[in-house]
Amino acid sequence: MISVIMPVFNEEKYLERAILSVLYQTFSDFEFIIINDGSQDDTLKIAQEFQKKDKRIKIINHAQNKGLVNSLNDGISIAKGEYIARMDGDDICVFNRFEKQIIFLKNNPEVKLVGSFIDIIDSEDNIIGEECFFTKGSDILSFSLRMRIDLQHPTIMARREVFDNFRYSENYHYAEDYDLFCRIAEKYETANIPEKLLLYRRHDKSVSNQNRNLQKLVATKIANEVAIRRNININTKSMQYSNDWHNKCFYANYEEKLKGKKIIFIADSYYYDWIDRILFPIEKCTCVSKYTLGNEIAAIEMIKEHEADYIGIASRNWKAIEKEIINQALPNTSIIYAFFCRKADIA
Numbered sequence: 001m002i003s004v005i006m007p008v009f010n011e012e013k014y015l016e017r018a019i020l021s022v023l024y025q026t027f028s029d030f031e032f033i034i035i036n037d038g039s040q041d042d043t044l045k046i047a048q049e050f051q052k053k054d055k056r057i058k059i060i061n062h063a064q065n066k067g068l069v070n071s072l073n074d075g076i077s078i079a080k081g082e083y084i085a086r087m088d089g090d091d092i093c094v095f096n097r098f099e100k101q102i103i104f105l106k107n108n109p110e111v112k113l114v115g116s117f118i119d120i121i122d123s124e125d126n127i128i129g130e131e132c133f134f135t136k137g138s139d140i141l142s143f144s145l146r147m148r149i150d151l152q153h154p155t156i157m158a159r160r161e162v163f164d165n166f167r168y169s170e171n172y173h174y175a176e177d178y179d180l181f182c183r184i185a186e187k188y189e190t191a192n193i194p195e196k197l198l199l200y201r202r203h204d205k206s207v208s209n210q211n212r213n214l215q216k217l218v219a220t221k222i223a224n225e226v227a228i229r230r231n232i233n234i235n236t237k238s239m240q241y242s243n244d245w246h247n248k249c250f251y252a253n254y255e256e257k258l259k260g261k262k263i264i265f266i267a268d269s270y271y272y273d274w275i276d277r278i279l280f281p282i283e284k285c286t287c288v289s290k291y292t293l294g295n296e297i298a299a300i301e302m303i304k305e306h307e308a309d310y311i312g313i314a315s316r317n318w319k320a321i322e323k324e325i326i327n328q329a330l331p332n333t334s335i336i337y338a339f340f341c342r343k344a345d346i347a
Helices: 015-023 043-053 068-078 097-107 137-146 160-165 176-187 212-229 236-245 253-258 269-279 300-304 318-329
Strands: 002-008 030-037 057-062 083-086 111-121 127-131 157-159 189-201 262-267 286-292 310-314 334-337
Touching: 002 015, 002 068, 015 030, 015 043, 030 043, 030 068, 043 057, 057 068, 068 176, 083 097, 083 160, 097 111, 097 157, 097 189, 111 160, 111 176, 127 189, 137 176, 137 189, 157 160, 176 189, 176 212
Parallel strands: 002 030, 002 083, 030 057, 111 189, 262 286, 262 310, 310 334
Antiparallel strands: 083 157, 111 127, 111 157
């Protein structure tokens, strides 16, 4: 059995879709623990109406808001499942998410916690982006020093033993998942299924948008603690700059290199804001076009239409892009790697 843990706070607008996406999973052997954290709207009422119709739903009601960390730990404390899965009250599960994660964990007994890729949706359920992650635990752990970890919180499912040994820390109320997953990844094998099994909602009231600056400050502290535990020397300033760009090789000398140049960016749509934030301050640097990558690589002929001094790659699929697009389409154009590239690879 799976225990699905879903803390909610003032989620009346999206809660019905979130609950239905769990109840209609192809894998049906689960308990659904909803923690209402002092909501001031109809969140509790909506959850209670569903509970009347489906006995798999259990509700913990906080009369006053106790915060996400306490809500998560309260839910875990009553969970009875062999597996524990996370869900948020404004997201939507793909219909076979649990089935795929259970099969993966059974087929990979060394893996103790698994997440997945995501589609990003807006307040109206429109897909506005996507995010892919490392799939292997060693890569996920290595990435943890960059003030984030390659596990999307509401996608994870873990074996019971993980949460028997680890809980969310009350010391971190703005990056609780980063802290927890760093500690878990240091002890257990983790992974991501390379499929988008969750529609992750991004809107003005989402926690990640409201607390972005606080999250960054807390994440810096956590990253330093991770480095101390692993006996790794890091430069916090460089690390912070790298995290903004989600890469470790975007050095200051790029500003001189790109001044007055034209760039075509081939990017996962999720990274557009990072592209704009990095390029905007560079004098006379123009991004002539941005191509979004999904499961297929952008059409070569479309890229050929633009003249550019550089092609920028902001994607985990950079090796395939280089091979299938760059070498064929614009062999004389230099490449800058804006994501997961060694400094020696920069043209």
